[in-house]
Amino acid sequence: MKINEYLLERGESPVPLNDSSHYRVTSGEIFYDSHFLKQLRLETLRAQRSKSTLSLILLTLDKEADVKSINMNEILGIIREKTRDTDMSGFVNHNAICVLLPDTDEAGAKAICAKLANENSPFSMTTSSYPDHIFESLTKNGYVRPDAFPFELWDSGGLIDASWFKPLLKRGLDVVGSIFGIFIFMPVMLITALAIKVTSPGPVIFSQIRLGKQGTPFTFYKFRSMHVNMDNQIHREYVQDFIKGNHAKVNQGDTEKPLYKIKSDPRITRVGKFIRKTSIDELPQFFNVLKGNMSLVGPRPPLAYEAEKYQAWHLRRILEMKPGITGLWQVEGRSKTEWNDSVRLDIRYIQNWSLLYDLKILLRTVKEVLKCRGAM
Structure with missing residues (x-):
């Protein structure tokens, strides 16, 4: 299914044909935003070199939410209005949005998370900090917990679908x-x-x-x-x-x-x-x-x-x-x-x-x- 066909079925506005920053289509499904994940990779490498902390907020659509009534593009726009100019946000898949927070520790991430919080929000929010949560998990547990970082950071083979x-x-x-x-x-x-x-x-x-x-x-x-x-x-x-x-x-x-x-x-x-x-x-x-x-x-x-x-x-x-x-x-x-x-x-x-x-x-x-x- 084409991306615009998918959005029209859901009653949402179509994405311009030259806009590759929102969705990438793979095997008929809305898949990862490759531009956003590339930026995540670059910011992670920068954080490693500068020894700064990188945080993110992952907003995942609740299973009970009425998907057809939710305009993900509109929600992404609201998130961008509520976050700082230096923060980046993008789609992870069809039901999740990620906010990338350079030079931000866990306390800063939670403060921004509070700004995004809404009682009627159909999203659950997860915050994580790199590399703090990884080292914390190593020290406390002797291994890296699966939730120490919400999803795989790197795709060392290029685009995910092209290198399977x-x-x-x-x-x-x-x-x-x-x-x-x-x-x-x-x-x-x-x-x-x-x-x-x-x-x-x-x-x-x-x-x-x-x-x-x-x-x-x-x-x-x-x-x-x-x-x-x-x-x-x-x-x-x-x-x-x-x-x-x-x-x-x-x-x-x-x-x-x-x-x-x-x-x-x-x-x-x-x-x-x-x-x-x-x-x-x-x-x-x-x-x-x-x-x-x-x-x-x-x-x-x-x-x-x-x-x-x-x-x-x-x-x-x-x-x-x-x-x-x-x-x-x-x-x-x-x-x-x-x-x-x-x-x-x-x-x-x-x-x-x-x-x-x-x-x-x-x-x-x-x-x-x-x-x-x-x-x-």
């Missing part, structure tokens, strides 16, 4: 690749499991809660390389210093050949040292990929206490893309790369990813693993 096949291709590669990996490496995994069981008490598989795309928690698998019931304080302190950029404190190498990894970790078993150096400990993650928690290629999934220490711009590596077993950082940086540079590599991958790019990284990963470069 790209994630599908990536998922296809993940499924085929993980099944192939499980089949090929099954003998190695069985031998590793036996070696771990014989040499140290405890489970063969080490499971841990990590953060996936948009900060969603999932159970992450590795072969156990440490003694059981070990305190993680060593790693917590190291990660905190690493992310803060205390290079002199965390560099386990020298100035010419830096090594950003705990070199002599007393928690690691004898078998653990070998399977870490050869990256065999990562093989169970093929099951994470098969389940859909991870991808073959992507940023590494962080622990919650790591993500708590992030700066706002670091969040892109967990919000925009599914984490991977390997990635651009592993093949270009590995353990010699400083934290900020490793995040830049992840962001570069997110911005440029394609099926061919994934295949190239996978081939380079095989080369790096065979060299045991940067592994400890």
